[in-house]
Amino acid sequence: MQQTTRRSFRQPQWGIIGLGCINLGLVVLLALPLVYLIMRATSDPTDGWAYITQASKLRVLWNSISLAGAVALTTTLIAVPLAWLVVRTDLYGRRWWTILLTVPLVIPSYVGAFALIGALGPKGMVQGWLEDFGVERLPSIYGFGGAWLAISLFSFPYVFLSVRAGLRGLDPQLEEASKMLGQGTVRTFFKITLPQLLPSIQAGVLLVILYTLSDFGAVAFMRFNALTRDIYIQNSQSFRNNRVAMLGLELVILAALLLLISRRLEGNAKAYHRQSNRKNSTRVRLGKWQIAAQLFCGLIVLLALVAPIGVTVYWLINGLERGETFNELLGPLQRSMRLAGITAGVAGLVALPLVIMQVRYPSRLSRGLGFGAYVGNALPGVVVAIALVFFATRYVFELYQTLPLLIFAYLVRFLPEMLGPLQASMLQVNPHIEESALTLGRNRLHVLATITVPLVRSGWVAGVALVFLTVMKELPATRILAPIGYDTLATQIWSATQELFYARAAAPSLVLVIVSALSLIYILEPEND
Amino acid sequence: MTNLPTPALVCERVSKTFGKTAAVRDLTFTLDPGQFFALLGPSGCGKTTSLRLMAGLETPTSGKIEIGGQMVASENTWLPPNRRRVGLVFQDYALFPHLDVWRNIAYGLDGARQFKKQRVEEVLALVGLGGMEKRMPHQLSGGQQQRVALARALAPAPAIMLLDEPFSNLDAALRAQVREDVRQILKSAGISTVLVTHDQEEALSLADVVGVMFDGALVQVAPPPVLYQSPASAAVARFVGDANLIIGEADGDTVQCALGRLPLQNPVRGQVEIMIRPEAVLLESTHVGHAEIISTTYFGHDQMILLCLANGGENFRVRLGPSEHFAPGTHVNVVTKAPVLAYSV
Numbered sequence: 001m002q003q004t005t006r007r008s009f010r011q012p013q014w015g016i017i018g019l020g021c022i023n024l025g026l027v028v029l030l031a032l033p034l035v036y037l038i039m040r041a042t043s044d045p046t047d048g049w050a051y052i053t054q055a056s057k058l059r060v061l062w063n064s065i066s067l068a069g070a071v072a073l074t075t076t077l078i079a080v081p082l083a084w085l086v087v088r089t090d091l092y093g094r095r096w097w098t099i100l101l102t103v104p105l106v107i108p109s110y111v112g113a114f115a116l117i118g119a120l121g122p123k124g125m126v127q128g129w130l131e132d133f134g135v136e137r138l139p140s141i142y143g144f145g146g147a148w149l150a151i152s153l154f155s156f157p158y159v160f161l162s163v164r165a166g167l168r169g170l171d172p173q174l175e176e177a178s179k180m181l182g183q184g185t186v187r188t189f190f191k192i193t194l195p196q197l198l199p200s201i202q203a204g205v206l207l208v209i210l211y212t213l214s215d216f217g218a219v220a221f222m223r224f225n226a227l228t229r230d231i232y233i234q235n236s237q238s239f240r241n242n243r244v245a246m247l248g249l250e251l252v253i254l255a256a257l258l259l260l261i262s263r264r265l266e267g268n269a270k271a272y273h274r275q276s277n278r279k280n281s282t283r284v285r286l287g288k289w290q291i292a293a294q295l296f297c298g299l300i301v302l303l304a305l306v307a308p309i310g311v312t313v314y315w316l317i318n319g320l321e322r323g324e325t326f327n328e329l330l331g332p333l334q335r336s337m338r339l340a341g342i343t344a345g346v347a348g349l350v351a352l353p354l355v356i357m358q359v360r361y362p363s364r365l366s367r368g369l370g371f372g373a374y375v376g377n378a379l380p381g382v383v384v385a386i387a388l389v390f391f392a393t394r395y396v397f398e399l400y401q402t403l404p405l406l407i408f409a410y411l412v413r414f415l416p417e418m419l420g421p422l423q424a425s426m427l428q429v430n431p432h433i434e435e436s437a438l439t440l441g442r443n444r445l446h447v448l449a450t451i452t453v454p455l456v457r458s459g460w461v462a463g464v465a466l467v468f469l470t471v472m473k474e475l476p477a478t479r480i481l482a483p484i485g486y487d488t489l490a491t492q493i494w495s496a497t498q499e500l501f502y503a504r505a506a507a508p509s510l511v512l513v514i515v516s517a518l519s520l521i522y523i524l525e526p527e528n529d
Numbered sequence: 530m531t532n533l534p535t536p537a538l539v540c541e542r543v544s545k546t547f548g549k550t551a552a553v554r555d556l557t558f559t560l561d562p563g564q565f566f567a568l569l570g571p572s573g574c575g576k577t578t579s580l581r582l583m584a585g586l587e588t589p590t591s592g593k594i595e596i597g598g599q600m601v602a603s604e605n606t607w608l609p610p611n612r613r614r615v616g617l618v619f620q621d622y623a624l625f626p627h628l629d630v631w632r633n634i635a636y637g638l639d640g641a642r643q644f645k646k647q648r649v650e651e652v653l654a655l656v657g658l659g660g661m662e663k664r665m666p667h668q669l670s671g672g673q674q675q676r677v678a679l680a681r682a683l684a685p686a687p688a689i690m691l692l693d694e695p696f697s698n699l700d701a702a703l704r705a706q707v708r709e710d711v712r713q714i715l716k717s718a719g720i721s722t723v724l725v726t727h728d729q730e731e732a733l734s735l736a737d738v739v740g741v742m743f744d745g746a747l748v749q750v751a752p753p754p755v756l757y758q759s760p761a762s763a764a765v766a767r768f769v770g771d772a773n774l775i776i777g778e779a780d781g782d783t784v785q786c787a788l789g790r791l792p793l794q795n796p797v798r799g800q801v802e803i804m805i806r807p808e809a810v811l812l813e814s815t816h817v818g819h820a821e822i823i824s825t826t827y828f829g830h831d832q833m834i835l836l837c838l839a840n841g842g843e844n845f846r847v848r849l850g851p852s853e854h855f856a857p858g859t860h861v862n863v864v865t866k867a868p869v870l871a872y873s874v
Contacts, residue, residue: 432623435586436678438610439617440637441685450636454627 015444016361022353027372030412033387034375037252040245040390048246057230061250064227067147067219068212072205074152078300079159080201084189085293087167089284097297098164104304105157106516108473110217111509113150114493115308117141117221118315118502125314146222153304154218155211159204166200167193172282185284199265206262213254214380216476221497227251228382232476235386245390248383256378312509319503328492329507336488339403339478340471343410347418348464350411355419356452359426360434376413384409385480406481410471417470418463425459426452465518472515535598537562537689537721538583543592543602545578552578554745556592560689560721565712567724567736571768575745576725580691583723584617585610597688616682616720620694622674624666630677631662637685652680655714671699672707679711683718690715690722696731708735729769733757741765757806759794763872766804773805773845775838777871784871787819787838792868801871807833807848811864818860820845825855836863 041048051057082101086094107115119125120141127138140146170193178188219226225233227247234244286293358370376384388409392400399405429452437447453460475490482491489508496505538560545553552575560566568576581587583594585601585608593603596615601608625633631649638645653659656676666674675695682690695711696704712735715722726732732739733753740750741761749761760766763774777786779801784791786803812834820836823844834855836845845863855861 430621430623432619432621433625435584435610436617436619436623436681437625437636438586439584439613439615440681441611441614441639442637443609443611451625 019353019357019361020365023357023366023369026350026354027369029408030415031372031375032391033384033409033412034252034379036391037245037248037383037387040242040387041249043242047240048242051240051243052246052250057247060225060227060230060247063144063225064213064251064254067144067151067224067226068209070144070148071151071155071212072209074148075156075159075208076201076205078152078156079204080163080197082297082300083160083163083167084193085297087164088193089286089293090290091286091293091297092290093294097301100301100305101160101297102157103517104154106513107154107305107308108217108475108490108512108516109151109154109215110221110475110490110493110497111312111512112154112308113146113218113221114497114502114505114509115311116146116150117497118505119307119311121500123500124502125311142223144224147219147224147226150218150222151212151215153308155208156300156304158207158211159201162200162204162207163197166197170196176282202265203262206258206265210255210258210262213251213258214382216380216382220476220494227254228380228476231382231386232480235389235480241386241390244386248386251380252378252383255380259378309510309513312506312513314506315502316506316510319506322503324503324507326507328504329489329511332487332489332492332508333511335486336472336490339407339410339488340468342403343407343414343471344418344464344468346407347411347415347467348460351415351418351422351463352453352460355422355426355456356448358423360431370419373419374416377416379413380476381409381413381474382476382480384413385477389480401481401483403483403486406478409477409481410467410474413474413477414467414470417466421459421462421466422456423459425456425462429455469515469518473512534562536560536595537564537597538723539593539595540579540583541593541595543579543582543594544590545575545582545587546590551745553582553589556582556747558740558747558750560723562721563716563719565715565722565724565735565737567726567732567739568742569726569729569732569739569769570742572727574742576727576742577693578745579742580617580693580723580725583689584615584691585613614685614688616685616687616690618675618678618682618690618692618695620697622666622678622695622698624674624677624681626666628666629662630658630664630666630669633666633677634681634684636681648684649680652684655683655718656680657710672703675699675707676710676714679714683714683720687720690720692722692724694726695724696726697728711735733769739769741769743768759870760804763802763804766870771807771846771848773807774802775805775843775845776874777801777803779871784869787843788863788865789819791865794868794870797871797873800874802874803869803871805845805865805869807846809866809869810847811866812847812849812853812855813862813864814855814859815862816860818862820861820863822855822857822859822861824857827851836861838863 052061082097085091086098086101091097117124120127120138124138124141127135130138174192174196175188178192179185183191214228216228216232219229220232223229227250231244231247231251234247235241238244354369354373357366388405389400392405433455434447434451437451438444442450473490475494478488479491479494482488487495489512492508493505493512496502536559540556540558543553543556544551554575556579558566568579570576578587582589582602583596588607589602591604594601596613599608600606601613625636628636630653634649634652635645638648649662650659653661656679658673658676658680661669661673661677666677669677675698678695696708699707708731724732724735733756736753738750738752739756740747741756742748743764749756749765751759756765757770760769760772766772767774775786775788777784777791779785779793779797779799781796781798782793784793784797784801784803788805791803819839821839823835823837825835826833829851831851832849832853834847834849836847837843838845847863
């Protein structure tokens with residue numbers, strides 16, 4: 001009796017069932033590259049395992065790990081003192097320094113690498129100047145050193161921003177208490193400040209490590225055989241794609257592990273965080289150290305910002321003087337924008353049902369789907385690309401090297417960037433507002449269109465913009481999946497630099513730097529409140 | 530065949546469980562047309578869930594709900610909130626922040642623009658906000674936002690009005706005024722209303738009938754005077770208004786307690802708890818009194834006097850007019866004005 005009561009009581013809620021189905025289908029699609037990668041990699045496990053455990057492949061793994069380690073160490077050593085200087089001392093011009101030290105984020109790693117090569121590489125700026133003095137060859141910029149320098153210089157702002165936020169959240173009373181107990185500035189920093197900062201340092205460093213492991217541009221330009229570059233090369237040379245898939249899987253597992261650790265640490269960081277009532281603490285007076293601090297900040301800004309842009313501009317002028325025109329820029333620019341526009345539009349559409357279900361109908365299923373939608377975070381672009389190449393060449397050859405497949409790859413990779421801001425906006429919409437609209441006689445779709453969507457507009461726009469700008473910069477998937485001859489800004493910089501035509505890479509590089517500068521507005525926005 | 534009017538709302542054994550916890554248990558009551566019903570209870574007692582069940586924002590686990598003679602939820606009926614013709618005002622008002630006052634109120638209206646215009650004007654005049662059409666919600670004060678929310682809910686002429694703690698976000702000075710205004714507005718609109726509140730003063734002063742809810746179940750449904758003077762249990766007495774509860778031994782018509790032998794309102798026997806409102810007694814100054822004044826707190830319109838009963842040792846509160854004066858340490862006799870109510874323990 002009770003049973004029949006329950007069953008017949010609720011009419012099936014078709015709306016919610018439909019929403020669930022749409023999202024399920026979507027997440028299955030998004031998971032396809034990963035699933036297929038695993039299937040390929042494990043199709044011949046003995047061969048695959050033997051392949052990645054041979055000395056040369058272990059060497060590649062070591063390359064990736066050692067590069068990530070070196071970058072993590074370098075960025076920490078640069079960023080922690082910088083953050084402390086701008087937040088806790090009377091550093092002159094600290095507001096400007098904060099902005100200038102964040103801006104290097106806008107330089108895509110391969111543009112940075114191009115600038116380094118353009119300056120220090122063969123036929124580069126410096127060599128050009130030194131030839132007059134009889135210097136024929138500079139020590140090679142290619143290899144570990146170049147990759148380490150390029151990635152460190154353009155990723156340290158992740159640590160800087162994270163530590164800066166951490167420092168601002170610290171309770172100044174703890175430091176004051178330490179000083180009252182007779183400890184000096186230096187001892188207080190190491191005994192009180194640093195331990196409390198650990199979570200934010202870890203968070204920033206994890207981001208940098210993940211960035212380094214999945215970065216393709218810098219290591220490819222610097223010809224350093226890290227995992228991403230090796231996957232790219234093996235993909236173009238090897239016919240044993242289970243082996244390439246195995247390499248890809250190796251990278252994915254590394255990335256997934258890091259993401260898990262960072263999620264765990266985020267939880268810890270919340271436990272550490274103590275809201276302090278007082279925001280303003282007395283700043284440390286630098287005194288005679290003021291000049292040294294200014295020089296340190298200046299040096300970093302010079303290396304990470306002024307130099308790369310300067311080099312790019314130098315090559316742009318150099319090219320214009322030698323008769324290069326902007327004509328060749330137009331096609332790639334259009335193609336980049338078209339790809340970015342379509343991807344952003346599609347991402348904007350599919351994100352809505354996902355986020356609505358996540359926020360409004362929390363359940364084990366919706367949490368699972370939400371987790372699935374973020375799969376792209378653990379999939380480096382080069383891995384998504386090869387998985388889709390394998391899949392298309394085997395099952396749907398018509399899709400191979402077509403725009404839809406490329407856009408799908410972007411979607412898998414970058415949908416999380418859309419979901420983040422949209423979800424944040426949706427969480428701010430009071431559910432009572434939608435419920436009021438329902439009781440006023442409007443059905444759910446009407447309420448969605450007239451109330452929910454207008455209210456989440458800012459997050460939606462931010463997400464769409466972020467996806468647009470990230471797609472503009474994407475290199476490896478574009479390189480692997482784009483139709484032959486379909487040059488974009490990113491691939492144009494790639495081919496020009498490969499052929500040492502630095503002048504031809506300069507204009508698209510500058511365009512991308514400007515485009516990324518716009519994206520910084522959206523990346524930094526959450527910090528404002 | 531009777532010619533009673535169709536009730537505005539009928540809840541019949543409505544229950545709602547979330548997982549294993551029962552939020553609402555066998556809620557049963559009837560709301561007559563034009564009546565103002567207050568659902569009163571401490572926070573977390575299930576009163577907001579009850580309101581959401583009536584609005585159709587939650588589906589009941591069992592039971593029936595009828596609005597204006599139409600079955601909206603039962604074993605084989607389900608009407609979604611948008612088809613129930615209920616007006617709902619939330620504690621946080623939930624105005625559409627991206628729409629101006631006019632568009633907020635017109636949101637639930639269908640028909641020609643001329644009709645909408647007229648109706649919006651009507652309800653705006655009703656809530657006393659004529660001329661505010663172009664304001665955005667964030668430009669309004671809390672009280673104004675609340676009236677807009679009320680106007681918005683009234684505009685489509687709903688069968689019943691549901692108010693979820695609508696006054697708790699207003700500051701105390703404003704609250705009494707707004708409360709009275711809202712009652713006037715709803716009365717003049719002649720609309721049947723269910724108010725959910727944890728504020729007993731609010732429930733008593735606004736409602737025609739008050740339902741007291743503890744732990745998801747209605748424990749008493751009565752008009753305010755009955756509820757206050759004859760609470761169904763010691764718990765209700767304690768929750769609705771201020772009450773002294775002292776132990777006694779009853780023998781049917783009278784009860785023996787720390788105040789002596791008192792006449793009973795209701796016949797009981799054995800161990801009882803006696804309920805005495807602070808304003809239901811007089812104090813007589815005498816050297817051999819059975820109580821001693823501990824402290825007095827003076828409010829102006831009245832004063833609260835804390836007593837220590839000699840043999841019970843319990844604290845006892847008495848509310849007196851502003852002109853009497855008792856110094857701490859004074860011995861007094863406590864005299865009840867009327868027969869007292871007692872509950873078996």
